[in-house]
Amino acid sequence: MITAIINGRLLDCAGDVPLEDASVVIEDGVIKEIYSKRKPVPRGATIIDVGGRTVMPGLTDAHDHPAYTEMNPEKAENEPPLYIALKMAHNLERILQAGFTTIRDMGGAHWSLRQAVEEGLIRGPRLLIACAVLSPTGGHGDENLRGERLSHNDLGRLRTTARLCDGEAECRKATREQIRKGADHIKIVATGGIASPNDEPWHLQFCEAEIKAIVEEAESVGLYVGAHCEHDSGIRRAVKCGVRTIEHGLFLGEDTAKLMKEEGAYLVPTLATMWWGMTYGPEEGAADWVLRKYKEPLGPGKPDSLEAGVLAIQLARKVGVPIGSGADYWTSRSFGSEAMELKLKTESGMTPYEAIKSATIVNAEIMRMQDKIGS
Template sequence: MSQMFLFKNLRLLDPAFDEPRDGYEVLVEGEKIREVSDTPITSSGATVVDCEGKVLMPGLIDCHVHCMHDEVYMRRMEDVPLTLAAARGAKRIKAMLDRGFTTVRDTGGTDWGMKTAIEKGIIPGPRLFIAGRSIGPTGGHSDGRARTNPGFSCPCCNTAAYLRVVCDGEEEVRKVVREQMRQGCDQVKIMASGGVASPNDPLDSLQFTVEEIEAAVEEAEAFGRYVCAHAYSPEAIKRAAGNGVRTIEHGNLIDESAAKVMAENGAYLVANLVAYVAMGERAEQFGMPPVMLEKNAVVLEGGYKSLEICEAAGVKVAYGSDLLGDLAEDQSREFSIRAEVQKPITVIRAATTIAAEVVRRPGQLGTIAPDAWADLIVVDGDPTKDVTLLEGQGAHLSAIVKGGAFYKNRLGAAA
């Protein structure tokens, strides 16, 4: 018989609400939520969990992480063997769950092995949706080689070669995408513009032709998957969203015309302002060179405005962090950074219901409703009034539940 928990004495914050509501009880059976009621629930077989008047809400979802990217200056990954990178990655993944992120979408570098380790309980971590290796053209954002380096050595000795793959031309793109599908990926990540943490490409460079993008989309969709694209400039965003790409990552330099194309095609933006804030503050001390820091300053300036432009155009914006190396500890700062220009409940929805749509699990994740997966957190106060309660490395979370099982519990229930 499945274990049952009856959560009582709580304030319910389902993202459909604008603020927490009193008087609710939630019954969890096995991995799923069985009942949500604003009247008392009777269940003789359930263990009662007294939430002590605290806020019960869905577990958080981060739609842009890199579990295996454990150096701020990515070229240093060339000196990291895959075994060490995997050990570091396990530590990074556990820390995400500690912060209340019960689901994350990895947008490049993490494979089915790490996902399987979590699913089998070998290492603790959130539900993991993977993209495998990030795909880009020669000289683009996936190509981090020094100009004196004609090619990478094998990935077992050089993790940089394992995280990303370079390909050119429609046929090469098709083959690489098919390989990602063979490797069990949930989505495909392509590079559509230049990036901050790559050495040789301007931010406004266009990467992959229309034909190459269409080939990636066709192959991913043929396998029942989708494509997400790294893109900053309006031109890159329009090229990607206008040719089947489902989610735009970053999008800091978006304008109204690009937002319109996204809205017309039902594309999502996954913003991650915290990455640029953190890099501006501390990336230099971890070896990031001036040319990259200069690009970072440009995209940070446009990041806040991108939220306003997308809201006006009706583009849904999900929560992302995109933090490399030691900057990963700032994962939850995205809440307070966005709250400078958005209401806290808007940011919470970005990390719950909207994020659930991005990972294609609406109604199953990011909500507290019957038949949803029982991924829950209990917050020590009201995050719609003080969103920093979702920060602090999980210090303000009295309980974290993933799949109906307590990962963390300070409430005294038998877990």
């Protein structure tokens, strides 16, 4: 099947200037030709005249959690499994309808959710999954509050909870388990976080030996590691140990930003989740510790989480660190508004085209899919 999109204003997300009066020829779902002057379309092609409207690659999101449905921790884990599964499908449908055709799940999605999309059982974007997030005991991925689980609903075949691992040997085993499950990348937590009950964002998590072991196991099968980092000290440790993508990047320092550039690490800021949590967290039933850490991640008198994310983007942009795009949503009501991340980027100083590129060509590089998507 051949389709020709004609009379468009093309953002190819590779160059810096839109291509006017552009035509795109697609054959069996693959772009075969792009040209900027009118010429006969292939015989038998379906013609779509867009009348000068913008044509661009599908948007991508490099940090999202479509398997999560509620900010309220008790409600999130104690709803009936079938209801949760239907919510997951609805989350993916909303993301796709918003123009996002590929997303990188950074924890929560079971391999069966990816398979359901691939088989056409549900409608959604292409899914790249981390399977279980790797966390030390008491770390950002630990759902136990003072040793007691916040809920007792077994969702192991529906959603992947964090894999707690301590020590080099256990970290290697945990990484191998995610590889066995079919992970496309490995996600770790290198600092504390906002949505965890036992830590603060500046707490360091995993020692260098543990992180290096995880990176080594991932790279041995051609995968890479992304790290949740909400403080400069954790970012620096992660990058020194070979982590490829830094998630959130709050309180990034200039020396660490320069190290990221030297090592070829990517920053995936997640302004949208900070904005969402501070705007809608109270009415969504977010836990008190979550609301406190959104507003005061390092305590009173310090930047809030959104301000810290903006500062990280501005510094990374100044130094030349490649910046991807991820909304980091984790509540059903938020999915479908992933483009808010692009808007917030422009308010942070990025040009509109830079923001679009972060969600297309740069994300494609992060996902190692630049030969298929992003431009």
